[in-house]
Ligand SMILES: Nc1nc2c(ncn2[C@@H]2O[C@H](COP(=O)(O)OP(=O)(O)OP(=O)(O)O)[C@@H](O)[C@H]2O)c(=O)[nH]1
Ligand SMILES: *[C@@H]1O[C@H](CO)[C@@H](O)[C@H](O)[C@H]1NC(C)=O
């Protein structure tokens with residue numbers, strides 16, 4: 181009897197020790213999570229501030245809800261023609277796109293398109309500006325993703341990764357933000373058509389989403405073995421985990437843009453000529469549709 185009682189007692193104390201350990205571990209994980217979130221917030225805040233300064237707008241103005249609903253964001257890879265498009269919409273009287281150079285800062289301006297006033301934002305394609313892009317995605321009413329139709333097949337993976345980040349963004353998904361993919365530089369004879377580029381992008385997204393799923397699977401295994409106190413590349417792991425959570429389309433079905441909750445339109449454009457390719461009318465009517 182006594183033995184049994186002692187046995188019971190020792191079992192209880194072992195289980196309370198292990199539950200203490202468990203709580204300790206959970207506590208550490210939660211604290212590191214909070215620290216990570218605070219750090220992320222800070223870097224986002226800093227980049228919002230710097231982009232506001234760069235474009236001559238105050239942070240408060242950028243964050244006001246009125247502006248928010250009017251924002252049309254232009255994004256995409258380096259050299260695709262984002263700044264050319266921004267200039268084209270902003271200065272419609274110019275019949276030829278200006279010679280532009282790689283942008284170092286965000287361009288932002290109030291522009292009247294048809295009957296509506298929009299806040300048109302052009303975020304540079306360089307990877308260091310991804311925080312600027314992520315600061316504008318939650319407030320964007322629509323996103324124009326500009327692609328260089330000439331070099332797209334050589335740069336397919338990097339271009340598709342950028343597009344994936346936009347389409348899988350949780351704000352874009354929740355708000356079902358319309359996305360216009362512009363296959364630009366159609367004046368170039370070696371440019372691929374929008375139909376061809378759509379096929380390439382769908383194929384590549386199909387591949388990317390599978391590898392992102394595989395990444396999160398292996399991350400979970402690594403996490404289980406090494407625990408939370410893994411300080412090499414925690415940020416990257418977290419970023420990868422966030423990306424991998426957003427699986428685009430349906431599992432087991434080949435990816436198609438039509439499977440997304442938000443409307444995605446893929447059109448052709450050229451900034452080099454007088455928009456005779458029909459790009460500008462499409463862009464204007466797509467913008468007008470955002471405000472209906
Ligand atoms: N042929 C041709 N060239 C274009 C077209 N649009 C832009 N360009 C040229 O492509 C180059 C890059 O254009 P930008 O508008 O500066 O590219 P961007 O997307 O703003 O690039 P980043 O600011 O580096 O992210 C410039 O030399 C433009 O003149 C186009 O439709 N056709
Ligand atoms: C796209 O490809 C060209 C040539 O293949 C290369 O010079 C350029 O850096 C690439 N751009 C991006 C954004 O990867």
Ligand SMILES: *[C@@H]1O[C@H](CO)[C@@H](O)[C@H](O)[C@H]1NC(C)=O
Pocket residue numbers: 374444445446447448458462
């Ligand atoms: C623009 O894109 C839409 C949807 O992707 C398509 O139906 C339409 O035909 C395109 N317009 C042109 C001129 O290619």
Ligand SMILES: *[C@@H]1O[C@H](CO)[C@@H](O)[C@H](O)[C@H]1NC(C)=O
Pocket residue numbers: 275454
């Ligand atoms: C450009 O288009 C406008 C109409 O949108 C037209 O009046 C003008 O003549 C065109 N210019 C050239 C050089 O094609």
Ligand SMILES: [Mg+2]
Pocket residue numbers: 262263264280281282283304305
């Ligand atoms: Mg630019």
